[in-house]
Amino acid sequence: MTANGAVDKFRELFETRDAIAAEWKNRGKKTIGCISIYTPEEVIYAAESLPVGILGGTKSFAKANVYLPSFSCSFICGFLEKLLENEYRYLDLVTLPSLCDSIWGFYSIWKQISSNPEIYLLHYPSKRSGEAIKYFTKEVEKFKNFLEKFTGKEISKKALEIAVDVYNENRRLLKRLYMLRKSESPPIFGFEALEVVLSSMTTPKTLHNELLKELLTDLAARQEYPEGEVRLLISGHILDNTDILRVVEGAGGLVVADDLDSGSRYFWSLVENTHNPIENVSQRYLNLPSPYGPNVKGRIKHLTDMIKEFNVEGVVFLTRRFCDPYLFDHPILEQVLKQLGVPFLHLEHAYPLAKASLRTRVEAFIEMLR
Amino acid sequence: MSKKIRRSLSAAREITDMVLAHYMSAVQAHQESRWVAWCTAVAPPSEILYSMGIQPLFPENYACVATVMRTMSKAFEISESHGLSRDLCSYARGVMGFVLGGEAPLGGMEKPDILISTKNVCLSYLKWWQLMAHTLQRPLYVIDCPRIISEIEESHLRYVSEQLERLVLRLEKITGRTLDKDKLKEALELSSKAAELWRRVLGLRKARPCPVGVTDSSAAMFPLVASAGTMEAVEYYEKLLDEVSERVEAGTGVIEDEKFRLLLSGIPYWHHLDLFNYLKNRYGAVFVYELYTATWGITSLNSTRPFESLAFKMLYNPTNMPPKWAEEWIAGIVKDFDIDGIVLLSSRSCKATSINNLVIHRVLRDKYGIPSVVIEADHTDHRDYSDAEIKAKLDTFMEILGSKSHMRPANR
Numbered sequence: 001m002t003a004n005g006a007v008d009k010f011r012e013l014f015e016t017r018d019a020i021a022a023e024w025k026n027r028g029k030k031t032i033g034c035i036s037i038y039t040p041e042e043v044i045y046a047a048e049s050l051p052v053g054i055l056g057g058t059k060s061f062a063k064a065n066v067y068l069p070s071f072s073c074s075f076i077c078g079f080l081e082k083l084l085e086n087e088y089r090y091l092d093l094v095t096l097p098s099l100c101d102s103i104w105g106f107y108s109i110w111k112q113i114s115s116n117p118e119i120y121l122l123h124y125p126s127k128r129s130g131e132a133i134k135y136f137t138k139e140v141e142k143f144k145n146f147l148e149k150f151t152g153k154e155i156s157k158k159a160l161e162i163a164v165d166v167y168n169e170n171r172r173l174l175k176r177l178y179m180l181r182k183s184e185s186p187p188i189f190g191f192e193a194l195e196v197v198l199s200s201m202t203t204p205k206t207l208h209n210e211l212l213k214e215l216l217t218d219l220a221a222r223q224e225y226p227e228g229e230v231r232l233l234i235s236g237h238i239l240d241n242t243d244i245l246r247v248v249e250g251a252g253g254l255v256v257a258d259d260l261d262s263g264s265r266y267f268w269s270l271v272e273n274t275h276n277p278i279e280n281v282s283q284r285y286l287n288l289p290s291p292y293g294p295n296v297k298g299r300i301k302h303l304t305d306m307i308k309e310f311n312v313e314g315v316v317f318l319t320r321r322f323c324d325p326y327l328f329d330h331p332i333l334e335q336v337l338k339q340l341g342v343p344f345l346h347l348e349h350a351y352p353l354a355k356a357s358l359r360t361r362v363e364a365f366i367e368m369l370r
Numbered sequence: 371m372s373k374k375i376r377r378s379l380s381a382a383r384e385i386t387d388m389v390l391a392h393y394m395s396a397v398q399a400h401q402e403s404r405w406v407a408w409c410t411a412v413a414p415p416s417e418i419l420y421s422m423g424i425q426p427l428f429p430e431n432y433a434c435v436a437t438v439m440r441t442m443s444k445a446f447e448i449s450e451s452h453g454l455s456r457d458l459c460s461y462a463r464g465v466m467g468f469v470l471g472g473e474a475p476l477g478g479m480e481k482p483d484i485l486i487s488t489k490n491v492c493l494s495y496l497k498w499w500q501l502m503a504h505t506l507q508r509p510l511y512v513i514d515c516p517r518i519i520s521e522i523e524e525s526h527l528r529y530v531s532e533q534l535e536r537l538v539l540r541l542e543k544i545t546g547r548t549l550d551k552d553k554l555k556e557a558l559e560l561s562s563k564a565a566e567l568w569r570r571v572l573g574l575r576k577a578r579p580c581p582v583g584v585t586d587s588s589a590a591m592f593p594l595v596a597s598a599g600t601m602e603a604v605e606y607y608e609k610l611l612d613e614v615s616e617r618v619e620a621g622t623g624v625i626e627d628e629k630f631r632l633l634l635s636g637i638p639y640w641h642h643l644d645l646f647n648y649l650k651n652r653y654g655a656v657f658v659y660e661l662y663t664a665t666w667g668i669t670s671l672n673s674t675r676p677f678e679s680l681a682f683k684m685l686y687n688p689t690n691m692p693p694k695w696a697e698e699w700i701a702g703i704v705k706d707f708d709i710d711g712i713v714l715l716s717s718r719s720c721k722a723t724s725i726n727n728l729v730i731h732r733v734l735r736d737k738y739g740i741p742s743v744v745i746e747a748d749h750t751d752h753r754d755y756s757d758a759e760i761k762a763k764l765d766t767f768m769e770i771l772g773s774k775s776h777m778r779p780a781n782r
Contacts, residue, residue, distance in 0.1 A: 067729050068728070069718070069725060070746070108696075111692070111694070123517065129536070294510075321457055324494055325497055327454070327457060328500070332501065
């Protein structure tokens, strides 16, 4: 398994994300931490601020465990650890959508132990009815007003329209990259695609768009193709890094598609128009296929569409220990795949990763599919 | 050290029959062609349902009853074999075991015609209800509730009350029954009355010695969970109030020689309720208040504005309120009830009631000088309970409280 250099830039962007954000801040602009996929980043961009996707760490949680119990998920533990280690000192603000009990718990804890950075909680409805859309739109409008005060920049309709264009362009480019993976010989590994998406969550979008265009040109000229014996799809939450995918692809799998917060779900749908940018942006974020919606249908549709479109031979479900929303959806998704006759493997994991045992299980799965 | 244990309240002993009657009433509802709804238990729209002749059932309560009856083990195995992680809410895992065919106590829960989930306590509510609706192939109605970060605002109330009104329209359409506004008004008055009586009962526990212990209190909250909006609940709490008032007048306490007054936070470990007796018998320590049992009585309803009022009740519950509110609420109770220490029960499968206990412990200590101890097990899953470890932790805590009590002014 060798990467061929085309995505090196993206790996570098992702690995140096803290320095990039710190530099942005040094230029007198705000950096705002967020859970990229569920936070209307366009509004942050329109306030000339940098949205930085927050992630959980994977090392020890020694400092976080003073405040969080043993049954907390590694995303929240890792994020808190990083905050307490002062690794996020460049963040001026953190915006959290109220997705799950861990996030609400984290919000309560942080409010009681620190005020730096400040945390802004954005209500993310579990319904898609008229009143929920109206409510979420108001929430985003309130967030916009808050950001105007916080950054001292007026967010005009024009600025929002430009932000939507920039973000939609990023989404279209990422989708074009993913479409190349439909081919019998996809030009990139799954872990490389993940590096591209993760870096999109932390890099200024205009820069990311430029590099994506170059990547698409470079890949067209690619001579060597990744090798893998089985076409796999990874389904799950947000991945903090590429470790798990490297294990999967090191064991002979080739990840050709995903149903991940840090994958296709981040960019698959566009903001359709900009008649009323706040409303249009809100609707787009509310309609994401996720475990936070009114039912599992959206997730099932996205997952099964991806399986068909990308000619997937097996699915690897990733769940974090203590991550309730995904763990609750899991039995339903398993049932769907059984009915479709698609083989799957469920990897419930915690950090630090037990790589050897993960590898053994993936190898056995691939052996079965071969 | 007093070993004399008082009998439990006679009103608390009646609860067993009321629980049986409650689950039977759903069977009866179906016989009468009325609907059965499975609802989440913290501030569900029971008042609406009862006034429309729909019988609510509460899977959380059922899980708790099944745990006390020690009939959960097999249910956990079944749900785990269907792919439900052991890290998930043990109420959900237990009930899913029964839904998936496990042998259920009390003849099982009558199957629902609709499921109604709020989101005012946890996301697990929503996810658990989705899973049940999916498995049972029944419709689900979700009432989305925003978290409160400072105060309950007009926009929160409007959002939730609109959803309640829409629920009524939907129920009217599918059941063919219309909501009688007068009946709803009456249900709200009855619900509010029952909550007020419950608050008065809890208030009487300020007395020394405390007339009601945690086991009785945990049983006696049942009618407010299951029957808010009915005359039955009001009558029950009137009777309870009388009995507790008599105890206070007679100076009868849970224990004669009350040495420590404790506050309980979190869901009781239903499989080991005898843990409370351990503290009582060994240390003369009595729980004089529980945040959990108090949750069902903290709001008054205004029957002239039913939907807004019910929306307020849904939003105004301790797990949905901001940390500062919770902190001041606890400090107020400690003062009013002359409490010596707090036992914070964490449940490893209930983040909503447990995730910030370590921080609450620190805030109480540093900001208010209130001692507390965090215990970790699971509220329903007995496999995550270590008796020796928990008792050792409580022993240490009680020793610390004991050494502090020597420093107390004598006139307390």
